[in-house]
Amino acid sequence: MPRSTSATAATGPWSQPYLLLTLTALMWGGNAVAGRLAVGEVSPMALTALRWLIAVAVLAVVARRDLVEAWPVLRPRWASLALFGTMGFTAFNALFYVAAHHTAAVNLGIIQGAIPVVVLLGALVAFRTPIRGVQVLGVMLTLVGVAVVAARGDPRVLATLAVNAGDLYMLLASVLYALYTLALRNRPPVSGLALFAAMALAACLSSLPLVAYEAWSGAFHWPTPKGWLILVYIGLFPSLLSQILFIRGVELIGPGRAGLFVNLVPVFAAILAVGILGEPFRWYHGLALTLVLGGIWLAEQRRR
Numbered sequence: 001m002p003r004s005t006s007a008t009a010a011t012g013p014w015s016q017p018y019l020l021l022t023l024t025a026l027m028w029g030g031n032a033v034a035g036r037l038a039v040g041e042v043s044p045m046a047l048t049a050l051r052w053l054i055a056v057a058v059l060a061v062v063a064r065r066d067l068v069e070a071w072p073v074l075r076p077r078w079a080s081l082a083l084f085g086t087m088g089f090t091a092f093n094a095l096f097y098v099a100a101h102h103t104a105a106v107n108l109g110i111i112q113g114a115i116p117v118v119v120l121l122g123a124l125v126a127f128r129t130p131i132r133g134v135q136v137l138g139v140m141l142t143l144v145g146v147a148v149v150a151a152r153g154d155p156r157v158l159a160t161l162a163v164n165a166g167d168l169y170m171l172l173a174s175v176l177y178a179l180y181t182l183a184l185r186n187r188p189p190v191s192g193l194a195l196f197a198a199m200a201l202a203a204c205l206s207s208l209p210l211v212a213y214e215a216w217s218g219a220f221h222w223p224t225p226k227g228w229l230i231l232v233y234i235g236l237f238p239s240l241l242s243q244i245l246f247i248r249g250v251e252l253i254g255p256g257r258a259g260l261f262v263n264l265v266p267v268f269a270a271i272l273a274v275g276i277l278g279e280p281f282r283w284y285h286g287l288a289l290t291l292v293l294g295g296i297w298l299a300e301q302r303r304r
Contacts, residue, residue, distance in 0.1 A: 017252035020245040021261035027245075029268025031238035032108075033276050034230050035100055041227030044097035045214035047234070048090065049207035050223065054235025056197075056204045063197040070194035077188055078198075085202030088180025089243070094210055095173035102166025111170040112266060113146035118178035119259030126182060129256055138299025142263040145291030149270045153284030181259050184250045192247040200243070260296050267292050 013019055038047055059067075067074075074081060099108060116139055123129035151157040187195055214220045223231055250258045267288045274281045 014248065015252070017249045017258070020252075021249040021258055022264065024242045024246045024249065025261050025264035026268050027237045027242035028262075028265045029270075029272050031234060031242075032265065032269035033272045034234050034238070035097060036273075036277070038227060038230045038234075039101075041221075041230060042223040043214055043219055043221035044101065045094060045207070045210040046220055046222065047097060047227075047231065048094045049204070049211045050231050051093070051234045051239045052089065052200060052204040052207055054231060055200050055239040058236065058240060059193075059197045059200055063193045066191050066194040067197045070188070070190035070198075073188050073190050074194065074198050080183075081188075081195075081198045082202040082206070084180055084183050085199030086206040087176045088183075089199065089203035089239075090206045090210070092173045092177045092180070094207070095169045095176070099166040099169035099173065102164060102169065108150075108166075108170055108266075111167060112174055113143050113263055114171065115174045115178045115181070115262045116142065116259040118175055119181050120256050122178060122182045123185075123254070123256040127185065129254070131256075134301055135256075135299045138295040138297070138301075139260065141295030141298060142260060142292045143295075145288040145295060146263050146266050148284050148291060149267050149288035151284075153282060153287070177262075178259065181250065181255045184247060185255050187247070187251070192244055192251065196244050196247055200239075257300065260299055263292050263295070264289075 035047075042050070096108075120129075120131055120135070120139065124131055147158065211220065246258070249261070252258075267285070270285055271281070271289070274285070
């Protein structure tokens with residue numbers, strides 16, 4: 001793992017933001033499928049806490065040296081790092097898993113598409129990052145792609161949607177992750193591995209009260225053998241590797257542009273569901289992927 005924080009210091013795949021962010025979205029899409037598989041195998045707060053416990057256990061081995069070297073820089077900002085880890089990791093995932101028990105997957109996909117919009121608007125307000133007309137058009141195109149796959153190609157599905165508590169949970173989760181994405185712009189000048197290790201530890205610690213409440217309420221469900229297999233995947237890929245790749249992607253191209261790739265998540269989730277859950281591949285899967293990728297490409301076009 002490169003130790004340099006310079007966006008131009010690394011070469012190869014580590015310097016390719018589009019590849020890194022696409023792989024991130026692919027792993028997060030896998031997380032959505034794993035979340036569905038985990039229903040009945042492990043309770044939501046147990047899943048949230050144990051995924052970060054697995055990630056921290058791995059980081060204790062592979063990132064210990066990076067974290068020790070970066071600690072003099074990280075220590076003065078420990079409060080903000082704890083907030084970032086709690087907001088972007090613990091709160092987002094807890095709200096996501098709870099929302100999945102209260103609302104339809106259609107709603108989750110559409111609401112998650114609000115993340116890039118919030119990131120763009122937040123970048124405009126906080127950093128005065130200009131929003132170009134072609135960028136707005138690209139965002140709209142990606143949102144159409146999300147709506148296509150969420151509605152399964154039938155516009156009438158969208159007309160029947162109703163707002164419920166799960167939708168509000170997902171909306172709050174999306175806003176929190178958008179704020180976390182914006183906060184990465186002012187990250188400490190340390191390696192992405194050290195930064196993530198600090199935030200992952202904060203996420204692990206902040207998830208413990210949620211598990212305690214779940215146990216107190218009688219809803220705690222220890223993982224089944226299948227649940228442990230799901231947890232290992234979630235802990236190593238969506239929780240660990242994807243977050244490191246996302247931090248690097250934001251470092252390379254900024255939060256506004258990186259946020260667009262979040263709209264690939266519901267598309268990848270739908271495609272992965274075809275192979276993993278046995279769901280059929282439909283024409284709208286291909287159309288949605290084309291629209292989202294086309295929207296990202298369009299938003300990346302620079303003025304002549």
